[in-house]
Amino acid sequence: MSQPLPELGPPPPLADGTLRVVALGGLGEIGRNMAVLEYDGRLLVVDCGVLFPEDHQPGVDLILPDFSHIADRLDDIEAIVLTHGHEDHIGAVPYLLRLRRDIPLVGSQLTLAFVEAKLKEHRIAPLTLAVREGQTERLGVFDCEFVAVNHSIPDALAVAVRTPAGTVLHTGDFKMDQLPLDGRITDLRAFARLGEAGVDLFMVDSTNAEVPGFTTHEREIGPVLDAVFAAAEQRIVVASFASHVHRVQQVLDAAAAHGRRVALVGRSMVRNMTIAADLGYLAVPDGVLVDAKRIDTVPDDELVLMCTGSQGEPMAALSRIASGEHKIAVGPRDTVVLASSLIPGNENAVYRVINGLTRLGARVVHGGNAKVHVSGHASAGELLYCYNIVRPRNVMPVHGEVRHLVANAALAVQTGVPAENVVLAEDGVVVDLVDGRATVVGAVPCGLVYVDGASVGGITDAELKDRRILGEEGFISIVVVVDSSTGAVLAGPHLQARGFAEDDAVLTEVVPEIARALAEAPHAGGVDTHELQQIVRRVVGRWVNTRLRRRPMIMPVVVAA
Incomplete structure (x- = not known):
């Protein structure tokens, strides 16, 4: 091969x-x-x-x-x-x-x-x-x-x-x-x-x-959804891909069989299912669909919400419901169905959503405990x-x-x-x-x-690495003013940290080391602020790594006056 x-x-x-x-x-x-x-x-x-x-x-x-x-x-x-x-x-x-x-x-x-x-x-x-x-x-x-x-x-x-x-x-x-x-x-x-x-x-x-x-037949999902709907006490939330017409069809059919109404939640879900219905790919039983803006008029035990977010996407409806950031809330006796398989790489995001929904008291049905997707x-x-x-x-x-x-x-x-x-x-x-x-x-x-x-191709892997460092290791800024001819420290160094459990006061221990390194730097031909910034970065980085076991992003600013 x-x-x-x-x-x-x-x-x-x-x-x-x-x-x-x-x-x-x-x-x-x-x-x-x-x-x-x-x-x-x-x-x-x-x-x-x-x-x-x-x-x-x-x-x-x-x-x-x-x-x-x-x-x-x-x-x-x-x-x-x-x-x-x-x-x-x-x-x-x-x-x-x-x-x-x-x-x-x-x-x-x-x-x-x-x-x-x-x-x-x-x-x-x-x-x-x-x-x-x-x-x-x-x-x-x-x-x-x-x-x-x-x-x-x-x-x-x-x-x-x-x-x-x-x-x-x-x-x-x-x-x-x-x-x-x-x-x-x-x-x-x-x-x-x-x-x-x-x-x-x-x-x-x-x-x-x-x-x-062989992959399981789609028809085998229908009876499972029917059993889930039969056992549900209050609202049912079903999450699927916004383009999975077959799964939405099965949800509509199960809802009709159990006297429930279905609201489509999420712009892409509404758009795609409207297209599918208009072209004849989705058969909507009479009286089953209800506008998402009118769900308050439907009793909880008669309502099904069909939404996006089965892969734990942060901005999708289900993720925001799980984190309490959506106008729709779930609670005890509600049932949530994740009708999709895990795409590799999304496992952590999906389990985070499942845990969030479970914490709110909902019963969560997913591929790990029921055959709700093929x-x-x-x-x-x-x-x-x-x-x-x-x-x-x-x-x-x-x-x-x-x-x-x-x-x-x-x-x-x-x-x-x-x-x-x-x-x-x-x-x-x-x-x-x-x-x-x-x-x-x-x-x-x-x-x-x-x-x-709005940026396409403007973000590089190096910039993503910086974002990860900011999110995981924190950020330290250092501002120091030096004499433009002698390099002597006139003001500072002033340090400020973000993303640290420690108080900023702990960083005062490194201030004398910064001042000493700046004083020992050669200044033949005048002050090179870029070189001084590199000196400050090395001193602070070495100290933070040794003392705090951290590798934060370090942003030194040296001003020559």
């Missing part, structure tokens, strides 16, 4: 008759999925999603794919093909369209509706092409056939991209639920037909490659079926952390794909398909691009 190597250099110029694949996100992480296919100087983008920040990235709202590889080639992009409407596949579209607004967007009806609503907030009117399963579209030099796949959102599609260099089949996110709520199964007949014609590169969802067997991704048994059906010449696992990619690669080898034809790549790694063989040929820059409020 081809392994990504840290010493990979830039790729060579694209040779004639070669198809190049570069993943700018989604390989080595769960999120910001984006792949760029290149043939004959033209580009096709498959998905353009975001990654949500973890605890060690304070202040960051979203993380985008790194567009630098294509920033000077925007006019070469034929289209952006979107496999489905989840944020980790569509969330970065507005940021790419800011660079070129007329890139066509290609996807299913529901996917495009979700994207268009998002783009409206960015004041972008996109060019769109709605496609269905079984449809084939010519996008420049790329011939794209769309295949129905089952996922945790309706209208998901895989895409087969045909070029003279070979055919790529990208699954998007998928599973093989044989009893889906909407009756739309993964089209394995189309997979088999494509396999018979020859799939040169199979790009396969890896998220559940470590999970043995994954939207194929487990190992389903992936084995796909490899045997498609019989690809080359395999490139996508969508997953490194452990998921490696597990998926091992499954491909078990089904007979030669190990040398299985490509393990991470973000930025360049893979060329030529003469029926896929190989790693180099790498392009591919960092994390942080969205921080």
